Amino acid sequence: MELVSVSESFAKTRLKYLDSLNDFGEKLMFYQAFVFLLPPFYMDERGQAKRAMMRDILSIDEAEESELVSHLKRTGRLKVINGGLMVLVSADDAKVALEELWMSKADAMSTLIDGFLGI
Amino acid sequence: MINKKIILSKIAALKGEEACRYVSRAIKNIGARINCAGDLDQAVDLLELLAVVAYKAPEKALEATASVLDDNSLINTQGRRSGQDLFRTSHDTLINKAFDVLLALRYLKPEEVMKSVLLYSRAQSESLRLGAERVATEMAKYDYGILTKTNLGYQPQRFILDKLLNIPQNDRIGFASLIKVVSKEILATSIIGHETTGPNTLTMYSSSVAPTESLRGIRMDALGLVADMCISSQKDAEKIGYLNVLRESIKEPMHGNYGENLLLMLEEELKWLLGVYRRVVFDDKGALAVGLGVVASMDEHLYWLSRTRHACGALLGRLREDIAANPVYALLDCYVGGGDEIAYGFGSDELMSRRGVRNDALIESVSSENSGVWASRFEMVATARDVVDDWKFTVFRDLLRNFAAKKPELAFKMLADSMKNGGSLRFFSSSILLGLRMSSNLDLWDRLVNQVEQDDMAEMRPLVADSLVRNPDGQELIRFRKEEADWLCAVKYEGDLRLEYSVLRAMLINSLDDPGRLTSAVVKLLKQSKFNQYHLPSLEASLMNKWLDLSSFAPKDLRGLKKVLVSVPSFDWHAQGIVLAIGKQDPSSMLEILLGRIKMGRGRKRFSLEDRYEPIPHHFHDGLAKALSAMPELVSRLIPWFEKAGERWSPMLADMGRLLGNVKTMASEVMDVLISTGQEKGLWQVLYMLKFQHNEPDLEVFIKIVGLTDNKKIWAECMAALSSAGGVYGEDGLARIFKARAEALKPFLGSENSRVKTFAEEAIKNLLDHAERERVEAEEERELRRIEFEG
Numbered sequence: 001m002e003l004v005s006v007s008e009s010f011a012k013t014r015l016k017y018l019d020s021l022n023d024f025g026e027k028l029m030f031y032q033a034f035v036f037l038l039p040p041f042y043m044d045e046r047g048q049a050k051r052a053m054m055r056d057i058l059s060i061d062e063a064e065e066s067e068l069v070s071h072l073k074r075t076g077r078l079k080v081i082n083g084g085l086m087v088l089v090s091a092d093d094a095k096v097a098l099e100e101l102w103m104s105k106a107d108a109m110s111t112l113i114d115g116f117l118g119i
Numbered sequence: 120m121i122n123k124k125i126i127l128s129k130i131a132a133l134k135g136e137e138a139c140r141y142v143s144r145a146i147k148n149i150g151a152r153i154n155c156a157g158d159l160d161q162a163v164d165l166l167e168l169l170a171v172v173a174y175k176a177p178e179k180a181l182e183a184t185a186s187v188l189d190d191n192s193l194i195n196t197q198g199r200r201s202g203q204d205l206f207r208t209s210h211d212t213l214i215n216k217a218f219d220v221l222l223a224l225r226y227l228k229p230e231e232v233m234k235s236v237l238l239y240s241r242a243q244s245e246s247l248r249l250g251a252e253r254v255a256t257e258m259a260k261y262d263y264g265i266l267t268k269t270n271l272g273y274q275p276q277r278f279i280l281d282k283l284l285n286i287p288q289n290d291r292i293g294f295a296s297l298i299k300v301v302s303k304e305i306l307a308t309s310i311i312g313h314e315t316t317g318p319n320t321l322t323m324y325s326s327s328v329a330p331t332e333s334l335r336g337i338r339m340d341a342l343g344l345v346a347d348m349c350i351s352s353q354k355d356a357e358k359i360g361y362l363n364v365l366r367e368s369i370k371e372p373m374h375g376n377y378g379e380n381l382l383l384m385l386e387e388e389l390k391w392l393l394g395v396y397r398r399v400v401f402d403d404k405g406a407l408a409v410g411l412g413v414v415a416s417m418d419e420h421l422y423w424l425s426r427t428r429h430a431c432g433a434l435l436g437r438l439r440e441d442i443a444a445n446p447v448y449a450l451l452d453c454y455v456g457g458g459d460e461i462a463y464g465f466g467s468d469e470l471m472s473r474r475g476v477r478n479d480a481l482i483e484s485v486s487s488e489n490s491g492v493w494a495s496r497f498e499m500v501a502t503a504r505d506v507v508d509d510w511k512f513t514v515f516r517d518l519l520r521n522f523a524a525k526k527p528e529l530a531f532k533m534l535a536d537s538m539k540n541g542g543s544l545r546f547f548s549s550s551i552l553l554g555l556r557m558s559s560n561l562d563l564w565d566r567l568v569n570q571v572e573q574d575d576m577a578e579m580r581p582l583v584a585d586s587l588v589r590n591p592d593g594q595e596l597i598r599f600r601k602e603e604a605d606w607l608c609a610v611k612y613e614g615d616l617r618l619e620y621s622v623l624r625a626m627l628i629n630s631l632d633d634p635g636r637l638t639s640a641v642v643k644l645l646k647q648s649k650f651n652q653y654h655l656p657s658l659e660a661s662l663m664n665k666w667l668d669l670s671s672f673a674p675k676d677l678r679g680l681k682k683v684l685v686s687v688p689s690f691d692w693h694a695q696g697i698v699l700a701i702g703k704q705d706p707s708s709m710l711e712i713l714l715g716r717i718k719m720g721r722g723r724k725r726f727s728l729e730d731r732y733e734p735i736p737h738h739f740h741d742g743l744a745k746a747l748s749a750m751p752e753l754v755s756r757l758i759p760w761f762e763k764a765g766e767r768w769s770p771m772l773a774d775m776g777r778l779l780g781n782v783k784t785m786a787s788e789v790m791d792v793l794i795s796t797g798q799e800k801g802l803w804q805v806l807y808m809l810k811f812q813h814n815e816p817d818l819e820v821f822i823k824i825v826g827l828t829d830n831k832k833i834w835a836e837c838m839a840a841l842s843s844a845g846g847v848y849g850e851d852g853l854a855r856i857f858k859a860r861a862e863a864l865k866p867f868l869g870s871e872n873s874r875v876k877t878f879a880e881e882a883i884k885n886l887l888d889h890a891e892r893e894r895v896e897a898e899e900e901r902e903l904r905r906i907e908f909e910g
Binding site: 036037038039040050081082084085087088091095098099102103106109110113114116117118119 | 120122125127130134135137138168895907910
């Protein structure tokens with residue numbers, strides 16, 4: 001376990017791949033995939049650092065993030081326990097989303113995960 | 120917080136090509152990063168990550184691991200990767216993590232893993248050897264999951280055994296430890312496994328091996344390997360180690376159902392094993408080929424087998440008869456316990472009577488003509504102490520004691536010769552010396568002890584002290600002489616725990632014969648010893664047995680004893696027992712010692728492992744608590760202590776809190792006095808002390824405190840105390856406790872004291888908030904467990 005940190009080079013590379021990420025559907029998939037990959041994921045102050053990193057990676061603001069979460073909740077993919085812990089209703093759905101992302105954006109995903117793993 | 124292992128394991132579980140390619144590349148990158156890791160911690164983290172996904176690219180994972188294990192300069196050069204004080208520990212951790220990677224690959228790359236195991240099982244570094252053995256053990260284990268969910272069957276066991284069998288005969292001794300641990304696993308008959316079958320469910324499985332042809336072949340080869348090692352081994356202790364593996368191998372499964380087939384297989388193996396045992400014990404001419412300890416160990420096993428394995432009864436009985444017929448072993452069998460106890464029952468009348476008759480006859484038969492023969496026999500039995508458990512020599516010790524009592528001159532000569540020649544019988548000198556004392560052959564005792572002192576035989580001194588028993592077996596009291604007291608008081612301990620123990624015990628047992636002198640010597644020993652904590656049980660026992668009379672202590676010695684009780688690091692059950700005994704004569708001494716400990720605790724390191732000092736223990740002696748409660752002047756003696764103590768938190772106040780928490784009546788009286796002053800100093804002292812009382816908070820006390828002050832800091836402290844709890848049970852345990860406390864506070868909402876009323880309102884709100892938060896956390900914990908289970 002380590003504190004959330006993203007190196008400068010990682011941030012630059014990330015932007016190169018993800019600046020073009022405008023499609024709402026893709027962002028939804030990314031968000032879902034991150035909730036799956038980075039548990040525990042909290043909506044309250046406990047998840048602030050992690051969610052700020054997510055917003056930075058997806059180049060979205062808090063309003064857009066709220067819209068993504070609301071959509072995922074509305075479509076029955078996500079639930080929030082007592083306003084805190086974010087839980088995926090189906091881990092299998094998230095796996096499919098992750099597979100798709102990897103097929104469509106393999107380089108971007110590799111860069112992101114390398115950054116998370118620090119390798 | 121990001122958990123790298125979770126991220127990587129989740130990606131590794133994906134089936135897509137791109138994800139697989141990524142994981143493979145990640146493993147390579149991790150390997151490269153390990154090689155240039157800045158410190159051990161980083162390398163350990165990377166190896167942990169590698170172990171999670173090694174199965175996805177085994178070759179690359181092996182390469183990365185080899186670079187850690189093969190890097191001799193890394194392993195032997197301190198500080199190359201870390202300048203920490205705990206370098207060695209961290210380095211062992213690194214090695215263990217590398218072996219974790221090998222462990223993850225044991226079924227995927229058995230050839231390569233086994234190559235590393237064989238290489239490192241002979242390494243100089245213990246951590247490398249143990250790591251290699253750990254991997255081999257896991258590989259040889261009958262794993263429930265592997266047996267039920269793969270088609271591997273017994274292949275892993277066959278594979279690893281073949282590797283061991285391929286080691287050239289002459290080299291096998293170098294792999295002795297590996298062969299032992301692996302064979303033990305291969306020859307097991309039980310299979311145990313577990314599986315997480317739900318977010319909150321762990322299912323345990325137990326079963327037994329199936330006696331298929333392939334398993335029979337594996338087992339016979341493994342038995343053959345161990346038997347060969349046992350026969351060719353040169354040392355008795357090693358032979359016993361191999362015999363223990365063989366002994367375990369023919370045990371029936373501990374769990375699960377098994378049928379006749381398995382029992383038949385074990386019977387066949389036992390028949391074969393009996394032949395091996397014969398070859399181990401006897402040479403070609405039928406003489407004993409091994410030390411008595413090995414024979415004793417085997418005979419004990421054979422006895423128990425004869426009770427359960429009737430199918431091999433005749434064969435087994437014949438081997439036992441042949442062993443028993445050996446005159447040298449017969450001696451050991453008779454006089455080193457084991458056989459007799461088993462046959463006639465431990466401590467039974469028949470056993471004691473038979474033994475008495477036999478001993479008397481034997482002692483009678485020893486004469487000056489044949490004493491040389493008997494001396495060498497006794498020496499032979501005594502030599503077995505290297506491999507036979509000490510408690511089994513009780514019978515032999517009794518024999519020697521009676522022999523010395525009845526034939527003192529012969530016993531004296533045997534022991535003197537053994538001392539002179541460095542024989543093993545000298546390690547049993549306490550029995551012979553005691554026998555000489557029992558028969559009043561005190562001049563012989565003096566001569567032997569003088570010899571010990573003259574030749575400065577340090578290892579003999581504890582045995583001399585052990586011979587100074589007062590009334591063995593409840594027989595007539597043995598006279599304790601001035602010469603013996605002189606010797607005890609003159610012994611130089613020099614930090615020898617064993618010697619201190621024996622000397623102290625002898626002094627305590629005999630203290631009534633020379634009270635003034637010996638009690639002084641006891642206190643002197645306790646004051647000087649760095650092991651005084653270990654000696655307190657003996658002191659307590661002697662008080663309980665009335666060997667020691669505290670009223671005979673000179674005032675100076677009693678003061679010394681109290682100082683010892685203040686200085687011992689742990690105020691354990693025995694120390695408290697002694698304080699209680701002192702308190703029966705002088706109740707004020709109890710408080711004096713306890714306050715002394717609290718004062719001493721002020722300057723000591725509580726959390727240092729080397730220099731730990733616990734002034735007041737968590738487990739308090741009931742008798743001591745009662746005795747303290749019964750002291751009428753207790754509160755009046757304690758109040759001045761609080762007047763001198765400050766209002767800020769201090770270790771002394773914490774220890775006083777712990778003491779009062781154990782003596783409840785005292786606590787409430789003292790606290791009432793402190794609260795009734797209405798001064799904030801007293802209120803703070805009460806609050807700090809309450810922190811160290813592991814009881815349910817007393818609401819009345821908090822209400823009394825807040826009713827006297829508007830100080831918000833004091834209110835906050837009361838609130839914090841109400842919101843903390845010690846042990847609870849169940850996921851919602853804390854929530855239940857907080858709700859119950861809120862409920863208990865409700866009557867105070869109607870209090871006429873406005874402070875109390877306000878506090879009750881705030882505390883109830885706080886507690887209910889806490890309860891709700893605890894409920895939410897419990898729900899989140901359940902979800903997190905579900906996430907972890909579903910992956």
